[in-house]
Amino acid sequence: MSNDKKDKTSKQPKEQVIQLYQGAKRIHPKMAKGRFANLRILAILATQFVFYVIPWFNWSGRQAVLFDIPERHFYIFGLSLGAGDLIYLTMLLIISAFGLFWWTTIAGRLWCGYSCPQTIYTEIMLWIDHFVEGDRNKRLKLDKEPWNFRKIRIKFTKYLIIFAVCAWTGITFAGWFTPIREFVPALFTFQAGGGSLFAAAFYGFMTWLMAHQMREQVCKYMCPYARFQSAMFDKDTLIISYDEERGEPRGARKKNAKKEDLPLGDCINCTMCVQVCPVGIDIRDGLQYQCIGCAACIDACDEIMDKMNYPRGLIRYTTESVLEHEYTDADIKKRLLRPRVLGYGAVLLVAVIAMITSIAFRQTLEVDIIKDRGVMLRENNRGWLENAYNLRIINDSEREQVLTAEVSGFDEIMLTGLPSEGLKVPARETITIPVQVSTIPEYADKGSHPIEFRFTYREADSNETNTIVEKASFIGE
Ligand code: SF4
Ligand code: SF4
Incomplete structure (x- = not known):
């Protein structure tokens, strides 16, 4: 046998390309409908009313709420705080921190699911996605399509709307720090100051980057709160959980099949809870730090349970103690007043009273x-x-x-x-x-x-x- 032939037949190790960086896959969650989705919409409307509308209010001839950093002066309706009042900012931070601890101990990641700006702007971007590109399946299909006129038109329309939302968000953000009624006209006559212009552009850009581009990646990899919140959890903290005992073994079945005749639990393995999840996890795999507590999976599963004529609550707000049969869901309220909750609550109350009293009696x-x-x-x-x-x-x-x-x-x-x-x-x-x-x-x-x-x-x-x-x-x- 010639050497050439030998080389061809001898086993060569296969060349492999190992990716040291795995790019994140775009998640296209399905739009959830139900009680908690409605609550989230309400939370978004309330917080965004404060953010977008309050800067336009006037009070005694000036902007009602204005954080005038160059002048080192803050105006909050009738309150006028100067450089000597920084103590109130410190107190406000302490109150916010203890408020978050207290709330997290009681209700887990309610802040993340309903009022964190990252969640809210991501949800707004998802509404735009849904409005322009269609539901989850259409979006997935569109992403796979080669570029053609239709795809370019749809994507262009979407980015135009996103640009308008982000630009207005940035302008509004700057309007908390510079008089917005002067800033907006100055923008259109190219006379706006450099600092305000930079703040508007930077915040608008970050809104696009965080809420549209990075989305769940921010919660998963950048947010420190997700990492340390477990220190505030106890066995009586509300969590969103899949009832494994009731749901397993999971499996598809005919709609009218009698439950008693099936060797199956209540989970019909429809994967709707996974499809609506904005962070792309499966709640049935257990409590995960990536879960932002948005309750979309509860709404999705409740809808399925209704269709199957099964009781709701296969996925629900519950506690670790309930899952371990220490008490039932009906007793959750009774466990509200526990030492940790009372401790955080007492500190919070003292801090709030101290702040209100000191503001009421402050020397101007x-x-x-x-x-x-x-x-x-x-x-x-x-x-x-x-x-x-x-x-x-x-x-x-x-x-x-x-x-x-x-x-x-x-x-x-x-x-x-x-x-x-x-x-x-x-x-x-x-x-x-x-x-x-x-x-x-x-x-x-x-x-x-x-x-x-x-x-x-x-x-x-x-x-x-x-x-x-x-x-x-x-x-x-
Ligand atoms: S939505 Fe409910 S029934 Fe469907 S897979 Fe999830 S847990 Fe199972
Ligand atoms: S698992 Fe459920 S609650 Fe958690 S992020 Fe996903 S949809 Fe929201």
Whole structure:
């Protein structure tokens, strides 16, 4: 045998191409109909009303809700918060975090399924898909079709609508941070500021990228909440679950077949629960971290159960304890008040009360007394010894304030530097003004002496006054 022949017959290892990266397959979920789909629509309408409409509301001649970052001033209807009020932002974050913990402990991923912006915008994109390209089967078919005029026309129409939705979403987002009634006309006359324009373009682009392109990939691979939520779950947390004991063994059957005559459970293996799932999982495989708790599979399965004349709830909201027969679905409500829920609830309540109280009693004017270190104790033209201070006055309100001050600490003490008719502090401004405190030399002996400033302020057109008391030190010889 020649060498050539030998080479041809000897076994060569087969060449294989191994993909180190597996691209995600596009999921085309079927549109679910039912109680929970209706709830989701309601949640979308409510949240999107807040997002798209609130920026257009006016309040006392200005945008009702505006987060003016360049001016470091936030307006929320009647509330006007300045740089000194950042504590409320911290409190709001704490309340949001504990609210989420509390809610997750009770109801699992209700936030993900009904109100997370990722879920909501993905759902809106799916509505557009459904509206333009048709239901799941038509979309799958269209994706497989070679490019032709019809496909180009359909895809072009869809992307045009998606572009309009994303662009308007971006413009609205920017409108929370810049007056929207000025921003929108400025956009169309090419006079919009660069910062606002960038915010609108960036948010619009991210809406398209996250909600249309990446969809469930964001929940599966990017969202940290999916990973740590299990720490908040307990055996009494509501989860969406397939009742394996009732459903298995699964299998197809004739519609009118008598249940008692079949060696099968209630699952007819129609796969409708899988077809409607926006993350492409099979709930029958058990609790999975990818499940966003949207309840589409409940609606789909309930519809099938109705058609089969079987009781609803093969897939349902339940708890781990119910699945382990510790109690029944009817007892779920009784397990609501458990230590973890009460603990998170108590912290949440305290934080909410603290925030409301502190906002209700907050001072709209703040005064910081800063000792002027560059000026030592000096004698003034009356022969008294004086210390110099700078008053930093922050007016967080939307009205001009008039401030007067007096000082105490010695029997003989005088404050100079403020106008006798009161210092006018313009709305939303911070001003710094030098003042002097003086006393007779007998009192200004060596060391630090406590003194007290008492500031009184009122709105320029009002007689109602507020008082701020601040402590300071007078440094003697
Ligand atoms: S929808 Fe219900 S019956 Fe159909 S496969 Fe899913 S669990 Fe089974
Ligand atoms: S398994 Fe059900 S609840 Fe979970 S994401 Fe899929 S459809 Fe939604």
